Amino acid sequence: MYGYEIVQAIRGRTGAVIAIGEGVVYPVLHGLERDGALRTRRKKVNGRSRIYYSVTPSGSRRLADLSRTWVSLTTAIQAMLRGAQYGDAIP
Amino acid sequence: MATQFHELRERLLRAGVAPRHVRRYLSELTDHFADLTEEEQQAGRNLVEARSAALVRLGKTENLAKAFFEQRQFQSWCARAPWVMFAFAPLICLGAAYLVACLYLWCGWKFFLPGVDTPFRTLAAPSNSLANMYFQAGKFYYYSAPVLVGWTIGIVAARQRIKAVWPTVGLVLISWMGATARIQAGRTAVPRGLGHISIDFFTLGSSSQTISQSVSSAFLILTLAILPYFVWRLRRAFVPL
Numbered sequence: 001m002y003g004y005e006i007v008q009a010i011r012g013r014t015g016a017v018i019a020i021g022e023g024v025v026y027p028v029l030h031g032l033e034r035d036g037a038l039r040t041r042r043k044k045v046n047g048r049s050r051i052y053y054s055v056t057p058s059g060s061r062r063l064a065d066l067s068r069t070w071v072s073l074t075t076a077i078q079a080m081l082r083g084a085q086y087g088d089a090i091p
Numbered sequence: 092m093a094t095q096f097h098e099l100r101e102r103l104l105r106a107g108v109a110p111r112h113v114r115r116y117l118s119e120l121t122d123h124f125a126d127l128t129e130e131e132q133q134a135g136r137n138l139v140e141a142r143s144a145a146l147v148r149l150g151k152t153e154n155l156a157k158a159f160f161e162q163r164q165f166q167s168w169c170a171r172a173p174w175v176m177f178a179f180a181p182l183i184c185l186g187a188a189y190l191v192a193c194l195y196l197w198c199g200w201k202f203f204l205p206g207v208d209t210p211f212r213t214l215a216a217p218s219n220s221l222a223n224m225y226f227q228a229g230k231f232y233y234y235s236a237p238v239l240v241g242w243t244i245g246i247v248a249a250r251q252r253i254k255a256v257w258p259t260v261g262l263v264l265i266s267w268m269g270a271t272a273r274i275q276a277g278r279t280a281v282p283r284g285l286g287h288i289s290i291d292f293f294t295l296g297s298s299s300q301t302i303s304q305s306v307s308s309a310f311l312i313l314t315l316a317i318l319p320y321f322v323w324r325l326r327r328a329f330v331p332l
Contacts, residue, residue: 003119004126021150022127024158026119030112031162048122051115 002050003029029053037062095146096120102156104252107170116159124149169251177248177261181240185265186292188236189272193288195229196276200286208278210286237269241316249323262317268292270309 001009006029007022032038037059040051055063096117103113127145128138136144149155159165169176200210203222210226241262248258276288295302 002122004123007123021148021154022123023120023149023155026116026123027158027162027165030116031164034164048125049118050122051119 001054002052006053032059095124099152099155101252102152103159104250106156106160107166107251108159109165109167110250112159112165120149120155167251169247169253173253173257174260177244177253177257178264181244181261181265182268184243185237185240185268188240189233189274189290192229192233192236193274193290195232196274197286197288199225199229200276200288209276211276233274237265237312238315240265241312242319245317245320245323248320255324258320259317262313262320266309266313266316269312270305271295 003026004022007020007025010018010020010025029038033040033053036056038053039056040053042049043052044050099120100113100117103116104110124145127148128141131141131144132138196210199222200207203225204210244258244261244265247253248255271291271293273291273294274288275290276286278286295305
């Protein structure tokens with residue numbers, strides 16, 4: 001996917017809950033590419049030279065690690081929120 | 092490059108982001124802007140409205156710039172270590188250029204003046220002879236090396252919008268090095284031995300004549316080397332780009 005497609009995908013999958021200045025996605029993509037999580041290739045489409053990004057194996061591993069951390073964190077927070085209904089408010 | 096990103100480019104370069112990252116970022120933003128404009132037009136807006144909506148969606152210039160500033164890994168070496176790039180590296184380059192000049196002189200001495208005690212003597216050969224042209228080309232290279240290194244400093248500084256301090260320090264240093272470079276060449280005492288060539292830098296000499304010669308040469312080199320950079324800075328000061 002190229003930058004525009006990535007932003008559309010983020011918007012589509014999050015139901016436009018995550019709305020960012022679309023241009024700020026590029027420094028993040030460049031940073032991930034530099035870290036080896038993404039690789040790029042240039043492709044000429046309709047006279048425009050687009051840069052397509054794809055995830056590397058190391059990027060996939062990093063994504064899996066971050067997803068696990070995120071899921072355990074949100075599970076813990078949800079558990080805390082569920083527990084809060086039994087507590088009394090401190091005056 | 093789209094004119095709407097001119098301010099962003101200037102901000103990024105002034106903040107020390109490497110030009111190759113700036114170029115790529117702006118090229119991707121330009122493409123993204125074109126896609127957004129197309130999308131907005133398909134949604135029924137006219138071109139002017141579509142373009143302004145696309146710019147809003149892309150983000151404010153300061154946010155687009157900030158997103159890059161936060162990542163130090165995109166900074167150029169000229170911004171990270173200007174003293175290395177503008178003071179140390181040019182001296183090394185000029186030293187390397189003089190080393191090549193010495194090698195060139197030694198080759199000419201060996202091939203065109205075998206048996207002569209020093210290559211620094213008036214050639215008996217006609218001015219259009221190969222030997223004469225060879226040594227004149229060497230002389231030209233030797234004298235133009237500090238100016239070329241100076242121009243390179245100016246080009247790099249202009250390209251990366253570096254403040255004038257470090258480029259000026261670099262230009263003064265290479266002018267001083269260029270003006271005080273002295274090549275000595277002579278036969279060694281060893282029978283059938285090879286010639287010996289050495290070069291000194293940064294010594295002004297002992298006689299007042301040598302000192303004044305070195306100072307005026309340094310001034311001449313500095314003037315020639317700084318000229319393109321000076322003109323560029325003047326142009327930027329008076330003509331908004």
